[in-house]
Amino acid sequence: MKTLPAVDAVIVGGGWTGLLMAQQLASRTSMSVVVLERGAPRKTSDYLDNMDELDYAIRLRMMQDISKETVTFRHSERDRALPVRQYGSFLPGAGVGGAGEHWSGISYRYVPDSFDLLTKTKEKYGAKRLPEDHAIQDWGVSYAALEPHYTRTERLMGISGKAGNLNGKLIEGGNIYEGPRSEEYPTPPMKMPYLAALFRDATKSLGYHPYPLPAATTSQPYTNPDGVSRAGCSYCGYCERYGCMIGAKSQPTNTLMPLLAKRKNFTLRPGCWVKRVTVEDGQARAVTYIDAAGEEVFQPAGIVFLASWTLNNTRLLMLSKVADPHKNLGRNLTHQISIPAATVFMEKPLNRFIGAGSAGIAMNDFDADVFDHSNVPFLRGGHIYTVCYGFRPMANFGVMPPSQKAAWGSAWKKAALDAYDRTGRISFYGEHLSYKGNVMDLDPVYKDAQGDPLLRLTLDWRDNERNMAKFMAEKATGIARAMGAREVTPFPGLKSYDATRYQSTHIQGGAIMGASPESSVVNSYLQHWHANNLFVIGSSAFPQNPSGNPTLTAMALTYRAADAIVERYVKRPGSLV
Amino acid sequence: MKRRQFLTVSAATVGGALVYTLDRRPYVVSAQDKPVRVPLRFFTEAEALDVAAAAARILPNDEAGPGANEAGVVIYIDRQLAGPYGRDRYRYTQGPFENGIPEQGYQGKATPREIYREGVRKIAGIAKLAAAEQDATLKQIETTSFFTLVKTHTIEGMFCDPMHGGNIDMIGWQLIGFPGPRMTYFEEVDSHYGNPFRPKPQSLRQIVGRPVKASEDEA
Numbered sequence: 001m002k003t004l005p006a007v008d009a010v011i012v013g014g015g016w017t018g019l020l021m022a023q024q025l026a027s028r029t030s031m032s033v034v035v036l037e038r039g040a041p042r043k044t045s046d047y048l049d050n051m052d053e054l055d056y057a058i059r060l061r062m063m064q065d066i067s068k069e070t071v072t073f074r075h076s077e078r079d080r081a082l083p084v085r086q087y088g089s090f091l092p093g094a095g096v097g098g099a100g101e102h103w104s105g106i107s108y109r110y111v112p113d114s115f116d117l118l119t120k121t122k123e124k125y126g127a128k129r130l131p132e133d134h135a136i137q138d139w140g141v142s143y144a145a146l147e148p149h150y151t152r153t154e155r156l157m158g159i160s161g162k163a164g165n166l167n168g169k170l171i172e173g174g175n176i177y178e179g180p181r182s183e184e185y186p187t188p189p190m191k192m193p194y195l196a197a198l199f200r201d202a203t204k205s206l207g208y209h210p211y212p213l214p215a216a217t218t219s220q221p222y223t224n225p226d227g228v229s230r231a232g233c234s235y236c237g238y239c240e241r242y243g244c245m246i247g248a249k250s251q252p253t254n255t256l257m258p259l260l261a262k263r264k265n266f267t268l269r270p271g272c273w274v275k276r277v278t279v280e281d282g283q284a285r286a287v288t289y290i291d292a293a294g295e296e297v298f299q300p301a302g303i304v305f306l307a308s309w310t311l312n313n314t315r316l317l318m319l320s321k322v323a324d325p326h327k328n329l330g331r332n333l334t335h336q337i338s339i340p341a342a343t344v345f346m347e348k349p350l351n352r353f354i355g356a357g358s359a360g361i362a363m364n365d366f367d368a369d370v371f372d373h374s375n376v377p378f379l380r381g382g383h384i385y386t387v388c389y390g391f392r393p394m395a396n397f398g399v400m401p402p403s404q405k406a407a408w409g410s411a412w413k414k415a416a417l418d419a420y421d422r423t424g425r426i427s428f429y430g431e432h433l434s435y436k437g438n439v440m441d442l443d444p445v446y447k448d449a450q451g452d453p454l455l456r457l458t459l460d461w462r463d464n465e466r467n468m469a470k471f472m473a474e475k476a477t478g479i480a481r482a483m484g485a486r487e488v489t490p491f492p493g494l495k496s497y498d499a500t501r502y503q504s505t506h507i508q509g510g511a512i513m514g515a516s517p518e519s520s521v522v523n524s525y526l527q528h529w530h531a532n533n534l535f536v537i538g539s540s541a542f543p544q545n546p547s548g549n550p551t552l553t554a555m556a557l558t559y560r561a562a563d564a565i566v567e568r569y570v571k572r573p574g575s576l577v
Numbered sequence: 578m579k580r581r582q583f584l585t586v587s588a589a590t591v592g593g594a595l596v597y598t599l600d601r602r603p604y605v606v607s608a609q610d611k612p613v614r615v616p617l618r619f620f621t622e623a624e625a626l627d628v629a630a631a632a633a634r635i636l637p638n639d640e641a642g643p644g645a646n647e648a649g650v651v652i653y654i655d656r657q658l659a660g661p662y663g664r665d666r667y668r669y670t671q672g673p674f675e676n677g678i679p680e681q682g683y684q685g686k687a688t689p690r691e692i693y694r695e696g697v698r699k700i701a702g703i704a705k706l707a708a709a710e711q712d713a714t715l716k717q718i719e720t721t722s723f724f725t726l727v728k729t730h731t732i733e734g735m736f737c738d739p740m741h742g743g744n745i746d747m748i749g750w751q752l753i754g755f756p757g758p759r760m761t762y763f764e765e766v767d768s769h770y771g772n773p774f775r776p777k778p779q780s781l782r783q784i785v786g787r788p789v790k791a792s793e794d795e796a
Contacts, residue, residue, distance in 0.1 A: 051758030234761035393736035
C-alpha cells in the first residue's frame, strides 16, 4: 500500500454535491482539496457521440459498472435477499459529474412542511394517523434556513421556470403551492411540446393549477453569477441517461468543473474506488482507495467528505465501521414513488421525439398537504405531470392501447405503428414516508469485485403508498379523458416494491440528518455526530422522501454546510451545532 | 478453429420495396442489385437463418411496411451476442444463483449467448417452414425467456442506429417517422402541434461526421 502526503480535504465522489463542496472550499479557502471519483473524466465535447439509444439508454453506458458492484434486495427481514443483477428501479451514475451528468434536470425545492413533517402531521391529524411502523422525523433544518441556498443553486444552474409564490405573493401560472421564494427563476420557462400543451390545457379546464416544470435544461443562453456561460436548450430529446452535447443542461462538468479547473489547490483523481474511511478517536484520519492502476492508496486528510451516490455513502460508513452507538446508520431507506399514472393514446401524432428532460407541465393540487387528507386513506401526495423528454423507439415501440391484444406478428405491428407517435404518459411523483422496516445493512452472502459485502436493501411499500398511487391514477385518468385521449391505460396499482421497474434514481436515506445524535447520523450541517471532521453529504441525509426531485435540496444543504465550514469550522474545528 | 460463417442477404430481401411512413408518404428504400455476404460473429449460418425467420414473424414484412428481415435484425442480434452484452458484461454474475421472486429480476446463470444457443435448438429448421407453420412453432415457445429476448432484440434491431447492424438504410426509423439523432428542434418544438413533423432520418455517423464506437465492438 502506498501512503500519500496528507491533504486538507478529501472528497469521495465527483458528482453534484462533491464538486460543489470542492468548488466552495477551493475558491473560498486556501485548503488543498482532492476529489476521488470512481469513474472516468468527462467533458461536453464527449457527448455528441452519445445520441444513441442502444448504448446509453439500454446498455447504460454512463452508469456504475453493475458487474463489479450492485445491491441485494428483499421485501422484509423474513425474506432472502438476492442481488439486483441488472439495473431496474434506479440508475446510479459513475464518472466525473456522476448522475448529475445524465439527469433529466427537473429541479424542485421541497415544500416547507417536508422539513418538519412529524411535527406538522401530528399537529394537524394527530399521532393516530401516522402509519403503524413509521419512522418519520423532522430534518433539523427549516425551509426558511434553506431558502437562500435554494436560490443560490437555481442561479448556479440557471433553472428555467415561473415562480408561483414570490415572497408570499401567489402568482397564477406558477406553482402556487410552492414555498415562498425570494426571487423569480433565473431564466423563463421552456417551450412546450404538444403533449405538454394538451396536459396544461386539460388540467386548467378541470380547475387545477398547471405550471411549467422547473428545468435545468436552460431555456436560453445563460451566464451564472460565477461567470460560467452555457447554451440554451435545443430540445434534441437526449437528456436522461445522456450527457448534454451542447452544455444546455446544467451538469457538474459544465457548471462546476470550469471553475475548479482553474484552481491550483484542487486535484481530481478519476478511476479511484474508495474502500474505507479510517476513523480513530472520534476523528476521520484518511481514506483508503484502489487507484486507476489497481494499487491500494492511503490518503490522510484533515477533513473527509463522503459525497458518493446516496446508497454508497451509507455502505462506506458501514464498511468502515464508523461509530453508530444509537443504531441509526441504514435507517429510513426511501424511494420516491414514481409511476406512469395513466398512459394516453391520442388521436393526433405527437412528434414525441422532440423534447428535453424537463420540458413539461406539472400540477401540485394533490401534493404534500395542500389538500385535506381527513377523508382519504393516505397522508401526503405528489405531483401529477407530463414531461416530453424525447421518446425514442426501442423503449416505446409496442406500447399498446388496452383494446389491442396481439403481442407479435402483423396485427401487433399494425397496432404498434398506429399507436407509436400517439402515445404519451401522465406521470406521478409521490412522497415516500419512512418506515422502521425499510432499512439497509451489509449483505451476509454477496460481495463486490473487491471482496467487500454488498449493501442489502430491505424495502417494501405500505398501504399509504398503495392508496396514494390508486388515488392519483384515478385523477390522472380523469385528466387523460379531458385531454381527448381515445384510449387510456391507468396504472394497475402498486403492489410490492419491484426492483425491475424503473422508478427514479431518487432512492434516499441511510445516513440521515437530524437534531440529535440519538436519532440521526449527521447534524443539519451534514457533519457526523461522532467524528466532527467527517461530513456525509447528499440525499443519504434525507429522513423522508418528499414528492419532488432531490437535487436542489442536496445542493442547498451542501451550500449551507460549506458556509459553516468556511466561516466557522476551518477557524475553530469542532461541532457546528 | 471454427470455420467462418456468413449470412447471405439477397438482393430481393433488401431494397426495392415500396413502403409507407406513418403519415402515409411513400418512401422507397435504396435497391441493391447484388446479394450481400455478411460475416457472422456468433451464429452459424443455420442458426442465423432460424433467428431471422423468427424475428420476421414477430415483425413481418407486410402491407404496413418492411419488417425485421429488411432491417437486418439478425445481423444486429449476432453482433450483440458476440459482444460484451452476449457474455453478460452488463450484469452482476457472482454466485450463488438462487431462484428469486419476479420483483428481484432475472436471477439465472445463463448468459444471452447461452439462452440463444439453447433456444435456437428448439426452433431449429424454422427457416424452412411456411409462414403459418413458423407461427405455430413460435406459439409453442412464446412464454419462454428466449422468445421474450428475441422479441426485445427484434425491436432493438429494427430501430437501432445503423452502426449496430440493424435498421439498414434507416428503414425502421422511416417506418415510424423517427428522425434519429438531431442537433436541434428549437424552431419545431411548438410549431407542429397536432401535425406530423417527419424530417428525413440521419444516422449518428452522419450527424457527427465520423465513425462512433459501438458497445458491441468493446471488450
